[in-house]
Amino acid sequence: MIDFLQNHTDGDRPPACPPLDPVRPSDVLSLMDSRDSRYVAVLLESNSSYVGREVILDLLPYENIVVKRVLNTDKGFLEKLGVSSIPSCYLIYPNGTRGLINIGKPLRSFFSSYLKSLPDVRKKLLSLPEKPNKEENPEIVVWREFDRSKLYTADLESGLHYLLRVELAAHKSLAGAELRTLKDFVTVLAKLFPGRAPVKKLLETLQEWLANLPLDRIPYNAVLDLVNNKMRISGIFLINHIKWVGCQGSRPEFRGYTCSLWKLFHTLIVEAGTHPEALDGTGLEDDPQAVLQTIRRYIHTFFSCKECSEHFEEMAKESMDSVKTADQAILWLWKKHNLVNNRLAGHLSEDPKFPKVPWPTPDLCPACHEEIKGLHSWNEGQVLLFLKRHYSGDNLVDAYAEDPGDASEGGGPPQGGERERGLASPEKPQGEQHAKSLRPPSLLPPRPRLPDGSQLGLDGRLQSASGAEGRREAEAAVPFLGMGFSSLDMSLCVVLYVASSLFLMVMYFFFRVRSKRWKVRHHRPSV
Numbered sequence: 001m002i003d004f005l006q007n008h009t010d011g012d013r014p015p016a017c018p019p020l021d022p023v024r025p026s027d028v029l030s031l032m033d034s035r036d037s038r039y040v041a042v043l044l045e046s047n048s049s050y051v052g053r054e055v056i057l058d059l060l061p062y063e064n065i066v067v068k069r070v071l072n073t074d075k076g077f078l079e080k081l082g083v084s085s086i087p088s089c090y091l092i093y094p095n096g097t098r099g100l101i102n103i104g105k106p107l108r109s110f111f112s113s114y115l116k117s118l119p120d121v122r123k124k125l126l127s128l129p130e131k132p133n134k135e136e137n138p139e140i141v142v143w144r145e146f147d148r149s150k151l152y153t154a155d156l157e158s159g160l161h162y163l164l165r166v167e168l169a170a171h172k173s174l175a176g177a178e179l180r181t182l183k184d185f186v187t188v189l190a191k192l193f194p195g196r197a198p199v200k201k202l203l204e205t206l207q208e209w210l211a212n213l214p215l216d217r218i219p220y221n222a223v224l225d226l227v228n229n230k231m232r233i234s235g236i237f238l239i240n241h242i243k244w245v246g247c248q249g250s251r252p253e254f255r256g257y258t259c260s261l262w263k264l265f266h267t268l269i270v271e272a273g274t275h276p277e278a279l280d281g282t283g284l285e286d287d288p289q290a291v292l293q294t295i296r297r298y299i300h301t302f303f304s305c306k307e308c309s310e311h312f313e314e315m316a317k318e319s320m321d322s323v324k325t326a327d328q329a330i331l332w333l334w335k336k337h338n339l340v341n342n343r344l345a346g347h348l349s350e351d352p353k354f355p356k357v358p359w360p361t362p363d364l365c366p367a368c369h370e371e372i373k374g375l376h377s378w379n380e381g382q383v384l385l386f387l388k389r390h391y392s393g394d395n396l397v398d399a400y401a402e403d404p405g406d407a408s409e410g411g412g413p414p415q416g417g418e419r420e421r422g423l424a425s426p427e428k429p430q431g432e433q434h435a436k437s438l439r440p441p442s443l444l445p446p447r448p449r450l451p452d453g454s455q456l457g458l459d460g461r462l463q464s465a466s467g468a469e470g471r472r473e474a475e476a477a478v479p480f481l482g483m484g485f486s487s488l489d490m491s492l493c494v495v496l497y498v499a500s501s502l503f504l505m506v507m508y509f510f511f512r513v514r515s516k517r518w519k520v521r522h523h524r525p526s527v
């Protein structure tokens with residue numbers, strides 16, 4: 001294609017065809033002196049190399065960056081830039097700083113991926129919404145520094161909090177297929193969630209309670225009571241507000257819950273692959289598709305982004321049945337996630353600070369990327385190893401995670417998203433935060449409040465289903481008579497009361513009939 005484009009004579013060149021010819025070293029030197037508001041990437045390469053032209057074409061749909069190529073004919077120039085091998089990429093930043101970029105392998109995919117991941121480099125859009133003026137938008141989002149190669153406990157726990165207290169709350173009561181899906185999903189969580197002990201204990205308690213329920217319909221409030229630890233079972237804790245770290249967005253409407261959900265799904269599927277014995281005795285063992293299918297049913301039944309669940313269902317229908325091993329299940333989810341990334345690149349929901357590029361990027365996993373005959377290809381063996389490392393419990397970092405302290409009293413009703421959204425005092429002292437989350441339910445405000453649009457990542461779409469209705473549901477979940485009885489406890493009391501009255505009546509009639517018969521037999525005149 002490059003040859004074809006370059007062989008065009010100037011007269012009939014397509015109007016949007018980018019200049020692919022090399023520039024002169026002197027042009028680059030003058031670029032260094034003149035400030036450009038964009039990044040300028042200069043690929044230094046030999047005459048026969050296509051890398052520079054390929055990277056120019058790769059970056060063509062992106063804005064805030066221009067790519068140029070220079071041939072390695074002027075040795076003095078190469079020395080001046082510090083180039084010791086070619087191809088190399090010299091980057092001039094918008095603020096004037098410059099230098100050679102450091103990448104794992106000098107391949108087209110590595111250069112392109114690096115450049116696409118630069119802050120503010122994003123796909124061109126036909127129209128961009130106006131960025132809200134900071135003065136009009138008083139939200140101050142406190143940025144938490146994090147390492148992209150790590151998983152954060154705070155993200156997984158915030159995601160679980162949102163899933164259990166907000167997303168599920170859209171379902172007033174659960175029965176039939178919905179209840180079965182919830183039971184299986186909670187079983188998968190209880191057995192495979194690699195996080196902290198108090199959270200695992202909460203999930204295990206929820207799972208045992210669901211598994212032993214004699215009812216075929218349960219009110220959501222009963223689930224909420226358990227998640228809020230109304231019974232004060234010791235050692236149980238789940239934070240009751242959102243705190244994104246690796247899932248932070250540069251603006252409140254970006255990333256957040258959906259990001260944490262992806263991370264949770266990858267973590268569960270990797271854990272199932274690396275610790276298959278964890279599912280023994282659950283009915284989900286020995287089936288390589290079991291966890292994937294459970295995730296699929298969760299997305300189909302409960303995920304509050306309906307558009308997302310439809311897309312996911314299409315992908316599942318197409319190829320989930322072809323998964324035959326636990327490793328294939330891990331790779332299936334990875335591939336489909338990349339398909340979603342690809343579809344959403346340049347979409348309005350894309351956070352410019354976290355552009356959607358094929359993942360893992362070359363800086364995270366150089367061995368995952370290869371080139372075959374000049375075309376990028378994945379080394380799936382390496383990708384699998386990487387996924388197993390990245391999504392393992394050992395890669396979980398507790399930085400920023402709330403201290404469960406005395407877990408017996410933790411995890412009360414949600415406290416709203418004030419701290420996350422910086423609406424109140426953005427960074428309260430640690431002690432104060434803990435005191436708030438560890439207060440016993442009786443001291444908490446009487447009407448629990450769910451977070452308002454707590455960084456859902458998909459704007460209004462996620463809020464639509466679970467937002468208002470969910471909030472109403474959760475608000476209804478106040479203890480009966482202020483004594484800590486849940487609605488399920490009360491219904492069980494009524495059932496027991498009726499059952500014992502019936503039993504007493506049956507016993508009464510039984511003994512009456514028996515005593516009558518006895519009297520008749522003893523008063524009968526003997527023959």
Ligand SMILES: Cc1cc2nc3c(=O)[nH]c(=O)nc-3n(C[C@H](O)[C@H](O)[C@H](O)COP(=O)(O)OP(=O)(O)OC[C@H]3O[C@@H](n4cnc5c(N)ncnc54)[C@H](O)[C@@H]3O)c2cc1C
Binds near residue numbers: 308344458
């Ligand atoms: C099941 C599902 C379906 C969705 N479908 C849609 C949709 O149809 N339309 C829509 O607008 N939004 C959809 N979303 C939301 C969308 O995928 C993103 O979650 C959202 O745009 C936020 O993106 P993000 O930058 O946080 O990265 P995300 O895509 O959310 O990824 C989160 C993190 O996972 C890691 N990661 C990235 N790619 C991979 C991969 N291939 N394998 C393993 N880990 C990876 C990275 O660390 C990344 O930061 C869906 C979300 C889910 C959970």
